[in-house]
Amino acid sequence: MLDLHRLVLLRELAARGTLAAVAEAMDFSPSTVSQQLSMLEKETGMTLLRKAGRGVQLTPQADVLVEATERLLDIVERTEAELQASLTTVRGRVRVAVFQSAALALMPGALRTMSALSPDVRIEMVQREPEQALRETWTRDFDMVVAEQYPAHASPWLAGLDRRVLTTDAIRLALPPVETALRPVTNLDDVRGTPWVMEPRGTASRHFSEQMCRSAGFEPDVRYETADLQAQIRLVESGNAVGLMPDLVWTGRTTTCRLVDLPGLPRRTIFTAQRAASLASPAVRMFRQTLEQAAEALAAQDATPGDGTGAGAGTRSGAPSQ
Missing domain, CATH: 3.40.190.290 (D-Maltodextrin-Binding Protein; domain 2)
Structure with missing residues (x-):
């Protein structure tokens, strides 16, 4: 089963552009981000990142995962909103x-x-x-x-x-x-x-x-x-x-x-x-x-x-x- 946390890191890379930016946003070291994404590649058995100059580029397979992750995050966010709406008081x-x-x-x-x-x-x-x-x-x-x-x-x-x-x-x-x-x-x-x-x-x-x-x-x-x-x-x-x-x-x-x-x-x-x-x-x-x-x-x-x-x-x- 794919690890959602690692999928989120891949999605963050697609959104922010660099491993350094992902690391800063997620409060990780760049090496930790890179290691987690390497583990995601092992889980999928596919190449998700290719070197492009000093940075990396997402493969078409990575793009598929990013789109799926967006949908998953939307589902989670909608679910959290519905849970809050079920309460009798507004909080959060x-x-x-x-x-x-x-x-x-x-x-x-x-x-x-x-x-x-x-x-x-x-x-x-x-x-x-x-x-x-x-x-x-x-x-x-x-x-x-x-x-x-x-x-x-x-x-x-x-x-x-x-x-x-x-x-x-x-x-x-x-x-x-x-x-x-x-x-x-x-x-x-x-x-x-x-x-x-x-x-x-x-x-x-x-x-x-x-x-x-x-x-x-x-x-x-x-x-x-x-x-x-x-x-x-x-x-x-x-x-x-x-x-x-x-x-x-x-x-x-x-x-x-x-x-x-x-x-x-x-x-x-x-x-x-x-x-x-x-x-x-x-x-x-x-x-x-x-x-x-x-x-x-x-x-x-x-x-x-x-x-x-x-x-x-x-x-x-x-x-x-x-």
Whole structure:
């Protein structure tokens, strides 16, 4: 009989690409992983791995086992969810990966609500870049991910993940306050040659920001690069840079930034994703619903004029006041 633990290691290798990555994820040494996979080859009587440069490549027979292992893991996960659903109380653990602005704007309220409604549910949160978190949810490192998608930059679609839109928010040009501005700026066309702050290369927001600038006819002078949006805001507020900011970053705070609508009024989509096999899990389902309620409440608050919080704290017009 095939050993399920060794099948899982083979599946991890297919998902993560290298023995070192499998060893790190499973808390083993690379030699232990290699030994276990060699034993799986003996059990099957087939060659499952071939050397490919410095790494290894799965054979067609290994691919058959990986697909079967995926189905087995889905069955186990569905069974666990059904067992939890048979209880009279909601309990368990939910591991969720979120990106920074969602962690700041949505998670505090959702966590308070979950604590009040279901104190037996343990929520564990880790901050991750959305594309990485999507893949890690697919590989079962997390139960759920809160991710983002920018216009014209689709997030990866991974088989077996169930997506649901949480909310959308506008993306605007953030300018320094008048008294600290490096130069007079009224719209996107005026910031050619102005220092920019953006997220690192390879991120969806960086791709979107660069494309907006190029569509306006210039290459942005990116002098500052950080994934920390709070650091980006401080650089803009202090007059050292301009940047493109989604409205969610202004939740719960005021700002001296001047906010200008972009051509086409682009919006970012924020969504949750979880494995379809876990849809019956009461704890995961409840937390997803709690996040949706938090997003609805936030949207209603943002739609209320003069509340003194959110993006309304800055100037939100095509031509900011001077």
